[in-house]
Amino acid sequence: MMEKLILMRDRWAATPWVRQAVVLFSVFGPATIAAMADNDAGGVATYSIAGATLGYPILFLLFIITPLLGITQEMGMRLTLVTRRGLADLIREKYGVKVSLFIFLGLFIANLGTITTEVSAIRTVSGMLHIPVWPFVVIMLLIAFAFITKGNYKLTQSIMLIVSLFYLTYIISAAKANPDWGLAFSNLFYPHGVVWTQQYLVSYLVIGMGVLGTTITPWGQFFISSFAFDKKIDKDTLKYSQFETYWGAFLTDFFSFFMIVATASTLFVRGIVLTSGEQAAEAIRPFAGDLAGTLFAIGILAAAFMGLVIVPLSTAYAFSEFFGLSGSLDSDYQKSKTFYILFIVQLVAAASITAIPGISLFHFAIATQTLNAMILPLVFFYLIKLTSSKKIMGEHANNGFQKNFTTIASVFIVIASAFTVIAVVFKW
Amino acid sequence: MAFISELTGRPVTDFDGTQIGVVKDLVARSYKEFTHPVVDAIVVHGKAGDRAVPYSDLAALLSAAIPLKRPAASIPAYEFGENDIRLVDDVLDKQILDTDGARVVRVNDIELVRVNGNVVVSNVDIGMLGILRRLGLEKLGRWTAKRFNTDLAVGSISWEFVEPLIHDKSMRLKVPVEKLAELHPSDIAEIISDLSRAEHSDLLHKLDIKQLADTLEEVEPDFQADLLEHFTDEKVADVLEEMSPDEAADLLNEFSPERSQDLLKLMETEEADEVRELLRYDEDTAGGLMTTEYVSVFPDMTAAETIDHLRKVGEDAELVYYVYVTDNQEHLIGVFSLSDLIVAKPDTPILEFMHKRVVSVELDTEQDEIAQIVAKYNLIAVPVVDAEGRIHGIVTSDDALDKILPTAWKKRLPHFFGALE
Numbered sequence: 001m002m003e004k005l006i007l008m009r010d011r012w013a014a015t016p017w018v019r020q021a022v023v024l025f026s027v028f029g030p031a032t033i034a035a036m037a038d039n040d041a042g043g044v045a046t047y048s049i050a051g052a053t054l055g056y057p058i059l060f061l062l063f064i065i066t067p068l069l070g071i072t073q074e075m076g077m078r079l080t081l082v083t084r085r086g087l088a089d090l091i092r093e094k095y096g097v098k099v100s101l102f103i104f105l106g107l108f109i110a111n112l113g114t115i116t117t118e119v120s121a122i123r124t125v126s127g128m129l130h131i132p133v134w135p136f137v138v139i140m141l142l143i144a145f146a147f148i149t150k151g152n153y154k155l156t157q158s159i160m161l162i163v164s165l166f167y168l169t170y171i172i173s174a175a176k177a178n179p180d181w182g183l184a185f186s187n188l189f190y191p192h193g194v195v196w197t198q199q200y201l202v203s204y205l206v207i208g209m210g211v212l213g214t215t216i217t218p219w220g221q222f223f224i225s226s227f228a229f230d231k232k233i234d235k236d237t238l239k240y241s242q243f244e245t246y247w248g249a250f251l252t253d254f255f256s257f258f259m260i261v262a263t264a265s266t267l268f269v270r271g272i273v274l275t276s277g278e279q280a281a282e283a284i285r286p287f288a289g290d291l292a293g294t295l296f297a298i299g300i301l302a303a304a305f306m307g308l309v310i311v312p313l314s315t316a317y318a319f320s321e322f323f324g325l326s327g328s329l330d331s332d333y334q335k336s337k338t339f340y341i342l343f344i345v346q347l348v349a350a351a352s353i354t355a356i357p358g359i360s361l362f363h364f365a366i367a368t369q370t371l372n373a374m375i376l377p378l379v380f381f382y383l384i385k386l387t388s389s390k391k392i393m394g395e396h397a398n399n400g401f402q403k404n405f406t407t408i409a410s411v412f413i414v415i416a417s418a419f420t421v422i423a424v425v426f427k428w
Numbered sequence: 429m430a431f432i433s434e435l436t437g438r439p440v441t442d443f444d445g446t447q448i449g450v451v452k453d454l455v456a457r458s459y460k461e462f463t464h465p466v467v468d469a470i471v472v473h474g475k476a477g478d479r480a481v482p483y484s485d486l487a488a489l490l491s492a493a494i495p496l497k498r499p500a501a502s503i504p505a506y507e508f509g510e511n512d513i514r515l516v517d518d519v520l521d522k523q524i525l526d527t528d529g530a531r532v533v534r535v536n537d538i539e540l541v542r543v544n545g546n547v548v549v550s551n552v553d554i555g556m557l558g559i560l561r562r563l564g565l566e567k568l569g570r571w572t573a574k575r576f577n578t579d580l581a582v583g584s585i586s587w588e589f590v591e592p593l594i595h596d597k598s599m600r601l602k603v604p605v606e607k608l609a610e611l612h613p614s615d616i617a618e619i620i621s622d623l624s625r626a627e628h629s630d631l632l633h634k635l636d637i638k639q640l641a642d643t644l645e646e647v648e649p650d651f652q653a654d655l656l657e658h659f660t661d662e663k664v665a666d667v668l669e670e671m672s673p674d675e676a677a678d679l680l681n682e683f684s685p686e687r688s689q690d691l692l693k694l695m696e697t698e699e700a701d702e703v704r705e706l707l708r709y710d711e712d713t714a715g716g717l718m719t720t721e722y723v724s725v726f727p728d729m730t731a732a733e734t735i736d737h738l739r740k741v742g743e744d745a746e747l748v749y750y751v752y753v754t755d756n757q758e759h760l761i762g763v764f765s766l767s768d769l770i771v772a773k774p775d776t777p778i779l780e781f782m783h784k785r786v787v788s789v790e791l792d793t794e795q796d797e798i799a800q801i802v803a804k805y806n807l808i809a810v811p812v813v814d815a816e817g818r819i820h821g822i823v824t825s826d827d828a829l830d831k832i833l834p835t836a837w838k839k840r841l842p843h844f845f846g847a848l849e
Contacts, residue, residue: 092521092534096521097521097536101563323534323536323559
């Protein structure tokens with residue numbers, strides 16, 4: 001009798017589709033978060049300015065960025081699944097302290113830029129909702145700090161939900177704004193339909209770098225491994241996580257696509273130069289009507305908060321991996337003290353930078369996300385090297401396509417970075 | 429005293445003074461009778477590639493340039509031994525096991541000292557200062573540490589307590605069992621969660637059944653199953669017997685129904701029956717969480733008789749602090765604690781000092797509710813009864829609170845994602 005009961009209980013769980021669903025969902029949770037977090041306030045601002053300034057042709061970039069995002073995230077995931085070490089761990093072990101410090105500084109600067117963009121978004125929201133700036137910023141930073149140190153799953157979930165709903169408003173708005181769908185979709189495959197002036201080309205280059213840097217982030221490369229740590233490595237897990245990272249990449253850019261279409265079909269067609277939150281909110285007016293401003297403010301606030309929580313955390317975890325924080329400090333208290341100091345430094349520094357007068361969220365977002373993109377090849381270099389190494393990865397080393405695609409993309413990013421710097425310095 | 433970070437890159441000169449290359453690595457050999465390994469050779473990186481030169485052919489090692497004693501061409505190649513450690517390749521920047529502090533730490537630098545004409549590995553540097561030295565900023569580090577009156581930056585572990593975890597190879601622990609035996613199972617569990625698969629599998633094979641069972645109880649069931657993947661069924665069955673029945677049941681739930689049945693058959697009948705009983709209940713209810721190893725007595729016993737009884741059965745019980753009183757049909761009618769028992773006069777019948785209002789939970793009570801009850805009444809364990817009030821087992825407070833306070837394994841993820849698992 002008893003044995004029968006055991007069998008019955010297990011048989012249900014052993015049903016193929018139930019097992020598959022369980023495996024899939026357990027893998028999906030974190031990946032969806034990572035994908036969502038890619039579209040933080042900086043992301044919304046960047047996609048808005050991309051759509052408003054460049055119209056549909058910028059969509060072509062998504063066609064290249066999406067596979068690049070998927071493949072590089074999968075590399076990071078696979079690296080950790082096979083070695084049970086994070087990207088930072090392995091860079092430290094194989095390339096030593098100096099390289100580690102160099103990459104950490106790059107990551108730190110890129111992350112500080114991203115955090116500053118989030119704070120800048122909070123300031124924009126305070127303006128839109130007529131709340132005094134500094135009290136609002138300070139309160140939000142305090143909440144973020146409490147959130148990082150204490151953590152709250154329910155709140156995380158609610159914020160994710162608000163952000164997802166916010167993204168959905170873009171999809172509905174894009175549909176209601178009567179965009180030229182033919183032009184939008186054909187632009188995914190080749191950019192066309194605009195006059196290619198020199199000014200347009202320069203904008204395309206700089207903003208394109210921004211779009212790249214906000215979609216594929218250096219911190220994302222370090223963050224992905226924390227999800228892979230506890231998983232078992234077998235053929236199936238590898239297959240699922242591969243599918244999962246590709247799906248995550250698709251999801252990220254699915255939303256990006258509609259954000260760009262919504263802004264392109266509302267702002268670009270009317271020739272509005274994006275400088276304020278109110279203008280950016282116009283993109284969701286087809287859905288939200290007069291509530292557009294308020295809805296945009298709440299949505300971008302939630303997106304900013306999400307970035308404010310995840311990005312400083314990724315800096316702290318990378319620091320601890322690179323420099324063995326837990327080892328150099330004896331107790332958990334000491335460890336968390338260093339973690340706290342790192343958080344506070346990042347949040348305060350970001351808030352101080354936004355105090356510099358004349359910084360607009362949208363221009364600042366482009367600048368910081370471009371910086372993100374410029375640091376990417378550095379991270380990719382080590383990621384590709386590590387994941388291509390047969391010695392480290394064994395049979396799970398990169399195949400030719402994975403290696404070549406990412407290498408060529410990295411080279412292009414380096415060239416584009418150089419042109420961007422020249423374009424900005426010489427004011428083309 | 430010297431640091432390996434200072435030695436690497438130093439020029440190595442031939443007998444005639446020409447440079448043949450620079451120091452790339454140091455090879456240290458461990459000897460049974462000595463806790464610290466001795467430098468036995470250096471790896472020289474030259475134009476023709478790397479070559480290992482025996483220590484005995486060096487005129488000096490801890491000097492600005494390293495001269496050879498005889499012409500390089502006449503020196504035979506160094507033969508690597510089984511106990512050789514390449515300090516740069518295998519240890520520097522890698523994670524090691526600090527058996528004194530029971531933790532996994534990263535090596536920032538390695539300290540060498542001269543002892544009777546030999547160079548010996550004395551300590552590994554795990555502090556911030558080691559990192560700063562590698563970056564050429566040691567002075568700045570010392571100055572800052574002094575200025576702020578803190579020794580945070582300094583940290584080193586004597587090699588005596590170091591277990592290198594050699595990656596890409598299966599780990600060979602030097603004196604594992606003796607050292608590991610002194611560690612608390614929680615510490616072993618913590619260490620295992622920091623190790624890679626190949627590393628922890630070796631470590632687990634070194635533990636005896638009792639240690640293995642204790643260690644497994646400190647990690648989550650799905651990870652337990654993962655850890656035991658390469659163990660034979662016989663050994664897993666032995667471990668299951670050693671574990672408390674509730675933990676064993678949780679672990680069995682992680683295996684396929686077939687393997688779980690096979691394992692139950694391999695176990696001693698008595699232990700297997702206890703586990704089978706628990707397997708009937710859902711994992712997150714009192715029935716699934718409870719252990720059947722509690723102590724119960726009859727109300728007509730005296731305090732002295734009870735103490736004698738406890739001496740006999742206490743060994744097998746998970747918890748003897750609470751003693752439950754039942755009638756001969758196992759109906760729970762009272763409870764008393766060890767302190768009640770010891771304070772009572774030897775000939776007092778239990779009926780006179782037992783508490784008759786017993787806080788209990790039912791077999792299907794959910795874990796959250798049990799946790800609340802345990803917290804509310806400050807209990808170390810709570811008895812589990814069926815609808816007729818018969819006692820079936822007890823849920824200890826650590827099992828009840830497990831969900832709220834996750835075990836070591838879950839600490840790794842940022843905590844607000846923990847719940848998503």
